[in-house]
Amino acid sequence: RKEVEQDPGPFNVPEGATVAFNCTYSNSASQSFFWYRQDCRKEPKLLMSVYSSGNEDGRFTAQLNRASQYISLLIRDSKLSDSATYLCVAFSGGYNKLIFGAGTRLAVHP
Amino acid sequence: EAQVTQNPRYLITVTGKKLTVTCSQNMNHEYMSWYRQDPGLGLRQIYYSMNVEVTDKGDVPEGYKVSRKEKRNFPLILESPSPNQTSLYFCASSSNRARETQYFGPGTRLLVL
Numbered sequence: 001r002k003e004v005e006q007d008p009g010p011f012n013v014p015e016g017a018t019v020a021f022n023c024t025y026s027n028s029a030s031q032s033f034f035w036y037r038q039d040c041r042k043e044p045k046l047l048m049s050v051y052s053s054g055n056e057d058g059r060f061t062a063q064l065n066r067a068s069q070y071i072s073l074l075i076r077d078s079k080l081s082d083s084a085t086y087l088c089v090a091f092s093g094g095y096n097k098l099i100f101g102a103g104t105r106l107a108v109h110p
Numbered sequence: 111e112a113q114v115t116q117n118p119r120y121l122i123t124v125t126g127k128k129l130t131v132t133c134s135q136n137m138n139h140e141y142m143s144w145y146r147q148d149p150g151l152g153l154r155q156i157y158y159s160m161n162v163e164v165t166d167k168g169d170v171p172e173g174y175k176v177s178r179k180e181k182r183n184f185p186l187i188l189e190s191p192s193p194n195q196t197s198l199y200f201c202a203s204s205s206n207r208a209r210e211t212q213y214f215g216p217g218t219r220l221l222v223l
Binding site: 091 | 141143145150151152153154155158160166168169198200209210211212214215216217219
């Protein structure tokens with residue numbers, strides 16, 4: 001079983017739609033969590049951190065449920081420019097590494 | 111401009127021909143890391159370095175070597191490349207105080223024939 005699992009998609013949504021991605025992790029010792037965004041053939045870039053209390057950055061909302069070992073990302077009012085692959089990431093300080101999910105691909109169409 | 115650079119960006123080589131992919135960062139970061147990305151598998155860590163002369167294996171170190179003689183540089187060495195090392199490679203760096211927030215280089219696409 002992969003340490004971080006995501007639905008690979010693709011999610012095809014029209015502009016203006018709300019879309020949600022889910023992610024589960026298997027290592028309960030993971031300390032912190034993130035969503036990274038990766039455009040086609042480009043490097044991953046940090047989108048936002050994920051907190052148990054939930055956090056919002058404009059149209060993006062991230063949530064962590066430690067009891068269920070579940071992470072989510074909600075995108076409201078989707079834009080064409082949101083088309084990308086979204087990577088769910090867990091950080092393990094004890095092992096000094098980021099553990100990446102394989103990514104969920106989002107395609108927003110006009 | 112704060113950045114991580116990698117060279118070359120694209121490389122086609124043949125089995126057994128030694129190659130080096132360079133990585134350099136200008137942010138004075140202590141922590142540097144190499145990943146490979148393959149379809150359906152996500153990014154997997156190859157090696158990482160906590161500081162100069164301190165390196166350690168990641169999840170998939172077989173067939174790779176690294177060195178950290180200077181803080182800004184962290185080259186990835188493939189002594190005898192094989193076709194299963196065909197992949198997209200990313201270098202990343204961060205401060206040790208914020209290892210969870212890593213800055214990635216633009217990637218090196220390697221094809222081993």
